[in-house]
Amino acid sequence: xxxxxxxxxxxxxxxxxxxxxxxxxxxxxxxxxxxxxxxxxxxxxxxxxxxxxxxxxxxxxxxxxxxxxxxxxxxxxxxxxxxxxxxxxxxxxxxxxxxxxxxxxxxxxxxxxxxxxxxxxxxxxxxxxxxxxxxxxxxxxxxxxxxxxxxxxxxxxxxxxxxxxxxxxxxxxxxxxxxxxxxxxxxxxxxxxxxxxxxxxxxxxxxxxxxxxxxxxxxxxxxxxxxxxxxxxxxxxxxxxxxxxxxxxxxxxxxxxxxxxxxxxxxxxxxxxxxxxxxxxxxxxxxxxxxxxxxxxxxxxxxxxxxxxxxxxxxxxxxxxxxxxxxxxxxxxxxxxxxxxxx
Amino acid sequence: xxxxxxxxxxxxxxxxxxxxxxxxxxxxxxxxxxxxxxxxxxxxxxxxxxxxxxxxxxxxxxxxxxxxxxxxxxxxxxxxxxxxxxxxxxxxxxxxxxxxxxxxxxxxxxxxxxxxxxxxxxxxxxxxxxxxxxxxxxxxxxxxxxxxxxxxxxxxxxxxxxxxxxxxxxxxxxxxxxxxxxxxxxxxxxxxxxxxxxxxxxxxxxxxxxxxxxx
Numbered sequence: 001x002x003x004x005x006x007x008x009x010x011x012x013x014x015x016x017x018x019x020x021x022x023x024x025x026x027x028x029x030x031x032x033x034x035x036x037x038x039x040x041x042x043x044x045x046x047x048x049x050x051x052x053x054x055x056x057x058x059x060x061x062x063x064x065x066x067x068x069x070x071x072x073x074x075x076x077x078x079x080x081x082x083x084x085x086x087x088x089x090x091x092x093x094x095x096x097x098x099x100x101x102x103x104x105x106x107x108x109x110x111x112x113x114x115x116x117x118x119x120x121x122x123x124x125x126x127x128x129x130x131x132x133x134x135x136x137x138x139x140x141x142x143x144x145x146x147x148x149x150x151x152x153x154x155x156x157x158x159x160x161x162x163x164x165x166x167x168x169x170x171x172x173x174x175x176x177x178x179x180x181x182x183x184x185x186x187x188x189x190x191x192x193x194x195x196x197x198x199x200x201x202x203x204x205x206x207x208x209x210x211x212x213x214x215x216x217x218x219x220x221x222x223x224x225x226x227x228x229x230x231x232x233x234x235x236x237x238x239x240x241x242x243x244x245x246x247x248x249x250x251x252x253x254x255x256x257x258x259x260x261x262x263x264x265x266x267x268x269x270x271x272x273x274x275x276x277x278x279x280x281x282x283x284x285x286x287x288x289x290x291x292x293x294x295x296x297x298x299x300x301x302x303x304x305x306x307x308x309x310x311x312x313x314x315x316x317x318x319x320x321x322x323x324x325x326x327x328x329x330x331x332x333x334x335x336x337x338x339x340x341x342x343x
Numbered sequence: 344x345x346x347x348x349x350x351x352x353x354x355x356x357x358x359x360x361x362x363x364x365x366x367x368x369x370x371x372x373x374x375x376x377x378x379x380x381x382x383x384x385x386x387x388x389x390x391x392x393x394x395x396x397x398x399x400x401x402x403x404x405x406x407x408x409x410x411x412x413x414x415x416x417x418x419x420x421x422x423x424x425x426x427x428x429x430x431x432x433x434x435x436x437x438x439x440x441x442x443x444x445x446x447x448x449x450x451x452x453x454x455x456x457x458x459x460x461x462x463x464x465x466x467x468x469x470x471x472x473x474x475x476x477x478x479x480x481x482x483x484x485x486x487x488x489x490x491x492x493x494x495x496x497x498x499x500x501x502x503x504x505x506x507x508x509x510x511x512x513x514x515x516x517x518x519x520x521x522x523x524x525x526x527x528x529x530x531x532x533x534x535x536x537x538x539x540x541x542x543x544x545x546x547x548x549x550x551x552x553x554x555x556x557x558x
Contacts, residue, residue, distance in 0.1 A: 041448070117466035120448035124456055128463040137457045165457035169449035244465060245495070246539060 025105075028182035030190050030218050034105035036119065036177060043174050046157040049333065051175030053153060054168065056332045059143050060123075061133035063089050068123065068172070071098035071132075074330045077261035077321070078102060078179060084272030088132040095131075095236045097272035099257060100265040102181040102324065107223045112254045112270045113241045114225060120166075120173040137165050144168070149336070179330060181260050182218075185318040190218060196318065203315025210284075210302045211259070211312075214295065220259040220319060226295040227252040229288035233271055240270070251293050263320040277316060281309040353424040355512070356404070358394065358434070360413045361556065362387050362518040369520065371415050377524070379480050386474035387415040387520070388460060389549075390453075392437035392444070394421060403431045410440060412453040412460060413518075431510055438502040438550050439470030445494035460492075467494050467538065470501065471549055473520075477530075485533060491546045493538020500543045502550035515556035523552050 025043045027034065054060065058067040071086045072078040078101035080086065086094035096112050110116035116125060126132040127140065144150045144163050151161045158167050188194035196204060207215075216222045225241045232238070232252065241250040254270045268274045274283065285304040288294070304312070324330075362369040364382075374381040391413055394406035404425040411421055425431065440454065445467050449456060460469045470492040477485045493500050508514060523529055526548050535541050 115465040117446045118448040121456060121461070121466050124461070124463040137463075141457065164451060165455055166449040166451045169456070173448070246498075 025178065025180075028180065028187070028218075030187065031103075031182060032106065032219075035108050036105040038105075041170075043177060044157075046153075047171050047174040048178055049175075050150075050153045050157040051171035051173065052330075052333050053150070053336060054172050055175050059147075060127055060135060060140055061089050062135040062139075064143075065089055066133055068126070069332070071126075072101050074327075074332075075264070075325060076100070077181065077264040077325055078330075079261075079265035081264065081266060084267050086132060088129070089134050092131040094129070095238060096270050097267065099255075100261055101176060102179045102260065102321075103219055103258065104179065105177050106219055109223070109255070113244050114255055115244050119176060120169050122176075123169060123172045137168075140168070141165060179324075181321040181324040183323040184260065184321040186315075187218070187321075189318070197314070199311050199314040200318055203311035203313070206304070206308055206312050207315050210297070210304070213297050214256045215259045221256045223256060225250065225253040225255055227291065227293040228254075228256075228269075228284075229290065229294050229298050229301075230269060230273070230283070231287075231289045233273070236271060238271065249293060252291065253293060259316055260319045261321055261325065262316055264325055277313050278309060281312060285309070352427040354427050354429075356396065356423045356425055356514065357512065358421045358423065358514045358516065359419075360391065360516045360518055362415050362520060364520050364524070366519075366521075369415055374478065377477060381478045382475055382524070383478070384415065384473070384475045386472050389413055389438060389471040389518075390440050390460065390468065391421075392439065392441060394423070394434070394436040396423060396425060396431040397433040397435055398430050399432065403429045408453065409444065410453050412458060432507060434506045434508055434514065434516070434555075436504055438504055438553070439492060439500060439546070440468035440494070441501055442494040442499060444468075462490075462492075462537075465537070468492050470546060473549075487530060488534045488536060489545060490536045491542045491549065493542060495538060498538040498540065498543050500538065500546035502546055504550055504553050506553065506555050508555045517554050517556040518552050519554060520549075520552055523549050 025038055055068045055072075058064045058070070060067060066087075066089050071080045071083070073080065080098040083098070085096055086098040088094060099112065104110075104119055107119075108117075110119060110122045111125065116122045124137060127135050127137060141163055144154075150163065154163050154167060155161045157171060185194055189196055214222060214224070214226055227240075230252070239251050241253040242248065244250075262268070262277060266275055268277070268280050274280050281304060284298070284302045286301065288298050288301040290299060364375050364384075367375065369375075369384060369387065371384055371386070374383050389412075390410050392410045394411070396403045396405075404423045406421055406423055411419075413419070444450070444454065454468070456463075460472060461467075462469065469490045471489070472491075473487065473489040475487045477487070479485070491500055506516070528544060529548060532541065535545065
């Protein structure tokens with residue numbers, strides 16, 4: 001009798017614990033203060049889980065074929081390996097490389113041209129973009145309202161079954177904010193738990209000398225916009241940030257990407273034109289196209305020998321965060337398969 | 344009940360925005376004579392923000408919501424509570440969505456991004472949406488699509504409007520689009536759908552459409 005009581009108590013406590021949203025976001029000790037205001041909009045596990053369901057669900061696209069994860073795969077550090085530009089429904093091809101998604105809480109503007117000003121409204125862009133998901137947000141809401149699974153997930157996350165676009169967008173953002181990559185060899189070295197090889201050390205010194213002004217540690221990007229001297233691709237004629245600001249000073253400027261997880265995120269650049277890091281470094285040493293908007297440190301190119309390039313690549317390899325890429329909490333929510341099985 | 348005793352007695356003030364064209368209330372999808380042609384409006388929507396009543400320069404009351412989406416497809420009134428003995432002689436509001444609100448993430452209610460007033464490819468609200476077609480005497484149809492808005496400088500299209508009025512319980516604000524349509528800079532181009540100089544210029548012209556109805 002007594003053990004039955006204890007069992008009942010434990011069950012109730014476990015049930016309540018499962019219902020209560022848990023705040024679990026933690027800033028890596030060596031990272032700066034995030035841009036996202038977690039005090040104003042704290043993360044909780046139920047919203048994060050709903051966001052994760054939505055992120056992996058092709059229900060967001062017009063023909064239910066493409067999900068966020070189609071172009072932002074966890075195994076590619078949420079980029080799209082081997083695809084120069086993004087793919088959408090009906091085999092359509094976009095005009096920019098799907099950027100890797102991590103450390104988004106430290107970014108102020110989103111997309112290669114900074115068109116989006118808040119992570120919560122970012123997913124509206126790919127959902128409605130004709131060459132990506134080509135779907136109307138209202139149709140997405142109609143589809144979700146027909147799903148008992150989503151009704152209960154929205155209720156868990158927001159306290160009622162009313163599905164609105166704001167809730168959907170907030171949930172996706174909450175999941176994306178949990179994608180923190182801070183566990184590469186570099187981070188362990190930074191925190192005194194590991195050490196660089198001689199070659200990595202040489203690469204690190206070269207990095208600090210030539211790359212750190214734009215790809216600032218420890219995020220490996222200032223997340224500002226710069227023209228890195230690429231020759232404009234005549235197929236896309238992409239003027240980058242100028243298309244948003246209409247300011248000629250922004251011509252050919254794109255958001256500086258982080259150098260973390262490069263092993264998982266090739267090809268590189270806003271149009272995915274380079275497949276290998278050696279091609280990227282050759283661009284910076286030999287192929288800079290100067291113009292009035294070129295980034296100041298690149299005006300004369302970066303003088304690098306073949307050995308320098310090998311050393312820099314050794315350093316870049318210490319930025320690959322395997323623990324992040326294979327984190328089960330970032331993957332397809334397999335729990336959903338179980339919940340649906342046999343139904 | 345005890346609470347009611349402590350709270351000052353309040354009066355309700357109802358404010359309605361009524362779009363008109365050539366002194367006729369504007370209804371969607373109805374043809375109105377326009378020059379030698381006819382014009383039909385499919386959409387006329389705009390945001391009213393931070394609606395406030397003033398007595399000279401003192402704030403008397405403000406609207407319960409920060410923003411209201413006014414739409415010719417829906418008739419609605421905004422209700423404000425004012426202290427029963429308070430006087431007012433001025434109405435102030437914004438036409439559009441201010442920049443702070445525009446960078447605040449996914450919002451609910453009248454600011455819900457699914458209401459067709461939020462740009463998806465670039466963050467920011469459409470302040471005013473006017474979609475109309477002119478049917479020429481030669482049966483040619485010209486569509487006009489004006490999505491005016493944007494919060495980033497130099498194309499921040501937000502307008503501030505201040506109207507003097509007499510104190511009444513029901514205030515009707517006429518949004519007379521006649522002068523806007525007859526302005527030399529309007530209908531010069533048929534599509535404006537992003538923040539740019541034309542969007543700013545037309546927002547400024549549209550802001551003159553608001554007046555206190557004497558009817």
